[in-house]
Amino acid sequence: MGDTAKKARHHIIVGSGVAGSQAAETLRECEPDARITILTLSSLLFYNRYDLPKVFRGHRDWREYLVYPAAYYRDWKINVRRCSRVAGVDARRRVIALDHKEEIRFDTLLVASGGRGYIPEDLTDFRPLMHGFSSYTEAMSAANEVPKKGHVIMLGGDMIGLDLARTLIDTRHRVTLVAGPNTFWPHEVDDDERPALIAALEKMGIEVLEGADAGGIVSIEEGARGLSARRVVFRDGTELYGDVVMPFFGLSPSVEFMLGSGVDIERGLLVDPALRTTTEGIYAAGDVCQIWSDAERRYRFYYGWKNVRAMGDLAARNITGSSDPWVPAQDEKLHISGDGKIQSPFWEYA
Amino acid sequence: MGEIKPPPEATGAPAAQPSEYLSDDPRDIGWVKQNVPCQTACPAGTNVPVYIREIIERQFGRSYETNREANVLPGVLGRICSRPCEAQCRHGWPGNGEPVAICHLKRVASDLKDAGHRITERLYSPTGKRVAIVGAGPAGVAAAHDLSLLGHDVVIFEREERAGGMLRYGIPEFRLPRSTLDIELHNALRLGVQVRTGVEIGNQDGQMPMSRLQQEFDAVLLATGCMAASPLPLLGEWEKRELRSMEGVEYGLDFLMEMHRGMEKTVGKRVAVVGAGFTALDCARVAARLGAQEVTIHIRTAEEYIPVTPEEIFEAKREGVRIKGLRTPVGLTAEGNRLTGIDFVQNRLGGWRNNGRRQAIPIEGSEFHEPCDTIIIAIGQQTANDYLGTKLELDRWGNVRIGVDGMTSHKGMFAAGDYVSGASTVVQAVGHGRQVAKRIDAWLMGRERRKQVVRIVPVEKPLRERAFDFIVRQHMPTAHMDERMRDGKHEVELGLDEKLAFEEAKRCYLCNLRYQIDVDRCIFCRACIEVAPRNCIKLVSGVEIGEDGAYGKLLETKEWNQVGAIWIDNNECIRCGQCYTACPVQCISISRCELTEVEI
Ligand SMILES: Cc1cc2nc3c(=O)[nH]c(=O)nc-3n(C[C@H](O)[C@H](O)[C@H](O)COP(=O)(O)OP(=O)(O)OC[C@H]3O[C@@H](n4cnc5c(N)ncnc54)[C@H](O)[C@@H]3O)c2cc1C
Ligand code: SF4
Ligand code: SF4
Ligand code: SF4
Numbered sequence: 001m002g003d004t005a006k007k008a009r010h011h012i013i014v015g016s017g018v019a020g021s022q023a024a025e026t027l028r029e030c031e032p033d034a035r036i037t038i039l040t041l042s043s044l045l046f047y048n049r050y051d052l053p054k055v056f057r058g059h060r061d062w063r064e065y066l067v068y069p070a071a072y073y074r075d076w077k078i079n080v081r082r083c084s085r086v087a088g089v090d091a092r093r094r095v096i097a098l099d100h101k102e103e104i105r106f107d108t109l110l111v112a113s114g115g116r117g118y119i120p121e122d123l124t125d126f127r128p129l130m131h132g133f134s135s136y137t138e139a140m141s142a143a144n145e146v147p148k149k150g151h152v153i154m155l156g157g158d159m160i161g162l163d164l165a166r167t168l169i170d171t172r173h174r175v176t177l178v179a180g181p182n183t184f185w186p187h188e189v190d191d192d193e194r195p196a197l198i199a200a201l202e203k204m205g206i207e208v209l210e211g212a213d214a215g216g217i218v219s220i221e222e223g224a225r226g227l228s229a230r231r232v233v234f235r236d237g238t239e240l241y242g243d244v245v246m247p248f249f250g251l252s253p254s255v256e257f258m259l260g261s262g263v264d265i266e267r268g269l270l271v272d273p274a275l276r277t278t279t280e281g282i283y284a285a286g287d288v289c290q291i292w293s294d295a296e297r298r299y300r301f302y303y304g305w306k307n308v309r310a311m312g313d314l315a316a317r318n319i320t321g322s323s324d325p326w327v328p329a330q331d332e333k334l335h336i337s338g339d340g341k342i343q344s345p346f347w348e349y350a
Numbered sequence: 351m352g353e354i355k356p357p358p359e360a361t362g363a364p365a366a367q368p369s370e371y372l373s374d375d376p377r378d379i380g381w382v383k384q385n386v387p388c389q390t391a392c393p394a395g396t397n398v399p400v401y402i403r404e405i406i407e408r409q410f411g412r413s414y415e416t417n418r419e420a421n422v423l424p425g426v427l428g429r430i431c432s433r434p435c436e437a438q439c440r441h442g443w444p445g446n447g448e449p450v451a452i453c454h455l456k457r458v459a460s461d462l463k464d465a466g467h468r469i470t471e472r473l474y475s476p477t478g479k480r481v482a483i484v485g486a487g488p489a490g491v492a493a494a495h496d497l498s499l500l501g502h503d504v505v506i507f508e509r510e511e512r513a514g515g516m517l518r519y520g521i522p523e524f525r526l527p528r529s530t531l532d533i534e535l536h537n538a539l540r541l542g543v544q545v546r547t548g549v550e551i552g553n554q555d556g557q558m559p560m561s562r563l564q565q566e567f568d569a570v571l572l573a574t575g576c577m578a579a580s581p582l583p584l585l586g587e588w589e590k591r592e593l594r595s596m597e598g599v600e601y602g603l604d605f606l607m608e609m610h611r612g613m614e615k616t617v618g619k620r621v622a623v624v625g626a627g628f629t630a631l632d633c634a635r636v637a638a639r640l641g642a643q644e645v646t647i648h649i650r651t652a653e654e655y656i657p658v659t660p661e662e663i664f665e666a667k668r669e670g671v672r673i674k675g676l677r678t679p680v681g682l683t684a685e686g687n688r689l690t691g692i693d694f695v696q697n698r699l700g701g702w703r704n705n706g707r708r709q710a711i712p713i714e715g716s717e718f719h720e721p722c723d724t725i726i727i728a729i730g731q732q733t734a735n736d737y738l739g740t741k742l743e744l745d746r747w748g749n750v751r752i753g754v755d756g757m758t759s760h761k762g763m764f765a766a767g768d769y770v771s772g773a774s775t776v777v778q779a780v781g782h783g784r785q786v787a788k789r790i791d792a793w794l795m796g797r798e799r800r801k802q803v804v805r806i807v808p809v810e811k812p813l814r815e816r817a818f819d820f821i822v823r824q825h826m827p828t829a830h831m832d833e834r835m836r837d838g839k840h841e842v843e844l845g846l847d848e849k850l851a852f853e854e855a856k857r858c859y860l861c862n863l864r865y866q867i868d869v870d871r872c873i874f875c876r877a878c879i880e881v882a883p884r885n886c887i888k889l890v891s892g893v894e895i896g897e898d899g900a901y902g903k904l905l906e907t908k909e910w911n912q913v914g915a916i917w918i919d920n921n922e923c924i925r926c927g928q929c930y931t932a933c934p935v936q937c938i939s940i941s942r943c944e945l946t947e948v949e950i
Contacts, residue, residue: 122831218831267653297713297715298676298696299676299698
């Protein structure tokens with residue numbers, strides 16, 4: 001082994017989403033000799049999750065979703081280890097432990113593990129009867145269950161769900177939204193803005209039911225034979241029948257493997273404006289981190305494709321010597337355009 | 351660190367003893383303490399692997415009695431224990447998965463034992479000595495039980511109408527059904543303990559002065575817990591204001607105690623609970639049951655540091671309770687005398703405090719407001735000493751100081767439980783109560799009457815299968831949300847049934863099994879090393895001997911000419927039995943080592 005190889009640092013990135021993949025690219029640009037490893041739970045290489053609604057338009061081949069061909073990773077010398085679940089991080093020894101008991105040493109670690117669909121604790125018992133939408137596999141599984149012109153019951157209705165709803169309506173499916181406090185997440189919507197936004201959803205063709213008006217959901221059940229596959233029952237006796245029930249309550253950061261690592265966590269990993277966690281050599285970017293905002297005097301999340309990509313880029317630059325602060329890359333306001341349609345910066349991606 | 355000896359001399363106890371024997375060799379006692387981490391972590395010293403093994407054998411009654419030897423409230427602690435043992439369980443060590451559900455299995459022993467189950471007690475003849483105990487919480491009850499078995503006449507003085515302390519007046523029924531509590535308290539106290547409830551020790555009218563107890567009894571044990579709710583420190587104009595008289599302000603401990611004394615309690619629509627311990631969680635869950643529409647627990651640090659079990663946090667969230675972190679209340683807002691909200695300051699996480707808790711550091715200029723109708727203040731409890739009528743030496747936290755003999759600065763006056771440690775846990779109170787009972791007995795009798803030894807029992811074959819190592823932790827079934835909310839008392843956790851219990855019990859490694867290689871018979875074929883699931887069998891040149899005589903670090907070697915022995919590292923060993931089965935010359939032996947007590 002030559003001298004350069006000996007000195008080359010090993011940067012590990014957990015997560016192959018927008019933040020992680022962008023970080024790998026910037027790291028390679030800034031540090032040509034470094035060893036770069038991406039660990040990801042996904043069985044696919046980096047793919048465009050924002051494009052997933054297309055499965056309902058008949059785009060079923062996973063290759064269509066890949067952002068880069070496999071050769072890209074070879075050319076850029078980025079080692080991607082798929083189907084790898086990180087079990088824990090030992091910050092002191094600078095070692096990451098994988099679920100299958102392997103340990104890997106790192107010089108710097110970037111946690112970009114994103115978030116997974118949050119399911120309110122009172123609905124977790126019904127998880128097996130719901131269809132998630134946070135990966136290609138989940139999207140395919142939902143698409144396979146919904147017949148042509150089928151009926152999707154959407155719970156919560158965050159912006160990821162409402163984006164899917166746009167496609168579903170366009171492809172002549174029926175969508176019933178059970179709205180609640182997480183509707184429009186991650187946008188914070190005031191009580192006085194909400195009626196107009198709900199009306200805009202109805203104008204789009206979505207049937208909206210305020211969950212609280214019906215006393216909240218008491219159960220989700222499998223439909224009897226010959227009926228719709230799912231039944232949602234509300235406390236006041238209201239029932240909804242549909243082909244699938246899809247929860248869209250926003251994301252909850254994937255931090256469980258960081259518990260006990262010594263890195264500070266509130267809901268996400270707490271980072272300073274330079275995306276450094278409280279442990280030296282460990283950074284975080286994307287949906288998993290809560291960034292200190294000097295202006296707002298609090299830790300907060302920033303969502304959206306542009307933000308997440310900019311975070312990946314910034315973290316990589318700071319890992320390789322800069323110490324630039326985070327500047328949000330996109331606007332946050334939800335609004336209704338002149339033609340009465342909802343417009344969200346969260347829906348904008350390249 | 352003591353001397354370093356080369357094996358095989360260091361093998362200490364013979365590799366294979368033909369039959370059971372008792373050992374008071376400090377190396378054997380040290381071995382158990384080091385190798386059975388759950389038992390060592392349990393403040394009451396519960397013999398966990400033995401009671402779990404008895405569950406596998408479906409000897410539920412015997413399992414319950416094994417528990418009872420260390421703790422007289424297995425059914426209670428099987429529900430609400432803070433589980434320090436699980437935090438140390440070998441199954442939860444890195445790479446081994448999740449800890450064994452030790453606590454849920456304790457409840458199994460209690461739930462599944464026969465209805466007419468026979469209790470065993472080791473009873474001593476009467477000593478003629480009289481002991482007064484103040485406070486019938488878990489510390490007082492555990493001490494009373496042990497002292498009465500040891501032959502002393504015990505009277506408990508309790509100011510509430512019923513015994514149980516925080517078990518009855520703090521912990522809500524949906525976590526601890528009173529029927530379970532009543533049976534176990536009755537069993538603990540039925541051997542002649544007199545319980546005088548409704549008697550408050552103190553200096554006021556209608557109270558019984560402490561001096562009378564000192565005159566009438568040979569020893570007095572103070573086990574009065576932490577009964578005073580800590581005040582909420584606010585800033586500015588709120589710093590000196592009396593909050594109790596405000597409409598919408600409750601102190602968590604008083605709120606629960608009043609409810610459990612039978613008072614009708616109500617809360618507003620929006621409830622804010624401030625605090626991060628058992629009391630805060632319980633108040634929030636009670637508020638949800640009393641019909642609050644929005645219940646939020648506000649904590650200074652983060653959810654990760656709330657010292658209650660993750661399951662409990664999860665259940666609270668299922669019931670609609672929200673947790674918001676990194677905030678400290680600095681003031682309130684009110685309309686007239688009615689609370690309308692709380693002013694907070696945003697925090698960041700700081701270092702660690704001496705008590706092992708995380709520090710929160712307020713960020714200047716980050717104040718914000720949240721509206722609410724009720725605030726429940728549950729930031730801690732303190733001890734009250736004014737009832738004593740005499741001054742005892744205190745430590746710097748204001749808790750009473752006791753010596754190694756359990757005695758306060760006042761001769762013949764002992765103390766135990768939360769009253770000594772500050773707000774802690776039930777199992778700590780039970781463990782401490784027993785420990786101090788032993789000290790009181792030694793003081794009254796002028797000598798120790800029992801000592802600790804290790805019972806070493808040869809075991810014929812591995813009691814586990816490798817497949818057991820892949821069983822995942824079994825989940826506790828819980829009551830449906832509608833049932834929970836319909837009647838605020840409905841127990842949330844339903845208990846493991848026999849099938850789940852059996853699966854869970856199989857997960858336990860039975861760490862009290864000691865695997866040893868008889869070096870004289872070993873042919874160094876390495877068959878055991880080949881089948882070992884981990885780096886548990888080592889080639890060593892020697893082993894360090896600790897000051898207490900227990901084996902310390904193994905001095906590993908890869909050089910064959912330096913190999914003094916092939917050695918099982920019991921710290922790494924997960925008692926899978928693979929090596930035992932593989933050894934062609936049967937030179938691996940298994941023995942069960944358990945701590946027990948014998949008369950001196
Ligand atoms: C709401 C709540 C929930 C909790 N949940 C848990 C849990 O889930 N798990 C856990 O491990 N721990 C829990 N704890 C902590 C646990 O209850 C205590 O650590 C434990 O009860 C302490 O036992 P003790 O015997 O020392 O004192 P206590 O249980 O407080 O008993 C003290 C007794 O002394 C009596 N007394 C006080 N002064 C006098 C006097 N002057 N004269 C006569 N009698 C007097 C009191 O009435 C009381 O009965 C909880 C505590 C609270 C408040
Ligand atoms: S595996 Fe069993 S004996 Fe070992 S620490 Fe855990 S509960 Fe105790
Ligand atoms: S029983 Fe033997 S093979 Fe199994 S873990 Fe222990 S030493 Fe290793
Ligand atoms: S299998 Fe038995 S004989 Fe062979 S090395 Fe192991 S202990 Fe020695």
